[in-house]
Amino acid sequence: MGSTKRRDAGRPRGAPVIDAVMAATLDELGTHGLAALSVERIAAAAEVNKTSIYRRWPTREALVAGALEYVLVDFESGQEDTGSLRGDLLVLARAIADFLATPAGLALARAAFAESSSAELTALAGRQFARGTAEPVGGLVARALERGEWDRRTPPEVPLSMLVGALLHRTLLEHQPVSASWLDRVVDVLAAGLAVRP
Amino acid sequence: MGSTKRRDAGRPRGAPVIDAVMAATLDELGTHGLAALSVERIAAAAEVNKTSIYRRWPTREALVAGALEYVLVDFESGQEDTGSLRGDLLVLARAIADFLATPAGLALARAAFAESSSAELTALAGRQFARGTAEPVGGLVARALERGEWDRRTPPEVPLSMLVGALLHRTLLEHQPVSASWLDRVVDVLAAGLAVRP
DNA sequence: ATATATTGCAACGACAAGTTGCATTGTCAA
DNA sequence: TTGACAATGCAACTTGTCGTTGCAATATAT
Numbered sequence: 024m025g026s027t028k029r030r031d032a033g034r035p036r037g038a039p040v041i042d043a044v045m046a047a048t049l050d051e052l053g054t055h056g057l058a059a060l061s062v063e064r065i066a067a068a069a070e071v072n073k074t075s076i077y078r079r080w081p082t083r084e085a086l087v088a089g090a091l092e093y094v095l096v097d098f099e100s101g102q103e104d105t106g107s108l109r110g111d112l113l114v115l116a117r118a119i120a121d122f123l124a125t126p127a128g129l130a131l132a133r134a135a136f137a138e139s140s141s142a143e144l145t146a147l148a149g150r151q152f153a154r155g156t157a158e159p160v161g162g163l164v165a166r167a168l169e170r171g172e173w174d175r176r177t178p179p180e181v182p183l184s185m186l187v188g189a190l191l192h193r194t195l196l197e198h199q200p201v202s203a204s205w206l207d208r209v210v211d212v213l214a215a216g217l218a219v220r221p
Numbered sequence: 222m223g224s225t226k227r228r229d230a231g232r233p234r235g236a237p238v239i240d241a242v243m244a245a246t247l248d249e250l251g252t253h254g255l256a257a258l259s260v261e262r263i264a265a266a267a268e269v270n271k272t273s274i275y276r277r278w279p280t281r282e283a284l285v286a287g288a289l290e291y292v293l294v295d296f297e298s299g300q301e302d303t304g305s306l307r308g309d310l311l312v313l314a315r316a317i318a319d320f321l322a323t324p325a326g327l328a329l330a331r332a333a334f335a336e337s338s339s340a341e342l343t344a345l346a347g348r349q350f351a352r353g354t355a356e357p358v359g360g361l362v363a364r365a366l367e368r369g370e371w372d373r374r375t376p377p378e379v380p381l382s383m384l385v386g387a388l389l390h391r392t393l394l395e396h397q398p399v400s401a402s403w404l405d406r407v408v409d410v411l412a413a414g415l416a417v418r419p
Numbered sequence: 420a421t422a423t424a425t426t427g428c429a430a431c432g433a434c435a436a437g438t439t440g441c442a443t444t445g446t447c448a449a
Numbered sequence: 450t451t452g453a454c455a456a457t458g459c460a461a462c463t464t465g466t467c468g469t470t471g472c473a474a475t476a477t478a479t
Contacts, residue, residue: 188386216414
């Protein structure tokens with residue numbers, strides 16, 4: 024979002040180029056991966072000369088880092104209180120699944136998985152991805168504890184790994200869409216497994 | 222035997238070279254990924270001239286395909302009957318986790334996740350990985366159903382995605398080892414979540 | 420209208436990929 | 450043992466992509 028302001032003296036036709044390049048970079052990340060990324064392909068996809076890219080982002084790392092930070096992961100919908108742990112999990116999972124279905128989400132996930140030579144970028148992607156998935160969990164867990172739906176012996180990271188992992192497995196490995204019925208089953212198992220055990 | 226055959230005339234010093242190249246290829250897959258794989262790096266790592274690789278495997282796809290099929294994923298240990306669903310899950314998960322901790326396992330998982338230009342290889346990696354993880358589940362589920370530990374409404378693919386996904390999340394995303402305590406928690410949630418619900 | 424910054428374009432050197440011809444060496448078979 | 454053959458090592462070559470540079474064209478703010 025954000026349109027160019029008239030007071031911006033020093034950026035004539037920059038914004039649209041930046042947007043196009045960032046989008047193309049995310050697309051390239053999703054299709055060819057972090058290590059095999061080609062600036063010339065990005066330039067062609069963004070309909071921009073490659074020199075324009077090289078001038079604005081001197082190194083490949085800068086370009087990718089910019090694109091990854093360009094992805095705003097806000098799962099505020101995951102913060103929603105539906106009245107039950109099962110409902111909260113369902114909303115959060117759906118938000119993550121929808122994000123993974125976008126080119127940007129796919130790109131971010133793949134970049135986080137890749138172990139290219141530039142470990143910094145992988146770490147950045149991992150941080151961005153973790154921020155998006157782990158952040159909304161705090162409120163969810165607190166509410167579930169309050170309702171007595173969450174066994175205190177289970178640390179939050181465990182079911183988060185299971186939920187996000189299942190989504191990644193379904194999307195990136197099985198290459199199948201996250202249907203409502205499939206997600207229902209996953210959340211069924213999770214909610215039941217998190218319930219207070221005797 | 223009776224008739225003179227020159228069938229085995231052609232493989233003087235082949236085997237050790239093949240082994241070294243396959244191992245180096247799996248290593249390269251794990252470190253640089255499928256798309257950014259370099260034959261020259263593999264040749265250097267295997268202490269073999271690059272022409273030897275190019276002659277034996279004409280294309281890059283053939284090389285990678287050979288390496289992926291070279292990985293024999295047999296989780297027969299996952300077939301073990303421990304007497305309880307929880308125990309069976311624990312054994313299977315440990316076998317998968319240990320495999321993911323090896324260079325070959327890491328390479329296979331990464332190759333399955335990557336979406337390089339050669340979709341065939343990704344598919345092959347996915348098949349190999351799925352074969353290793355999904356195969357032992359049949360017996361496990363049957364035994365759990367017999368024991369009354371598995372709600373018939375839950376299809377086997379769902380908890381399998383959750384278990385394998387959690388392992389992948391832990392290993393490839395969090396970059397943390399699969400400790401016994403962490404695995405205990407995961408299996409706790411899974412076993413409880415799979416139990417017959419009223 | 421002018422100044423300034425950004426973009427497009429074309430050409431360039433650098434470097435890795437993949438190929439080819441030839442010498443060397445290991446292994447099988449007689 | 451020895452000859453024949455296949456596999457390997459080595460070096461040079463072609464090709465293609467990457468990233469850089471100089472210059473002209475163009476958009477924007479003042």
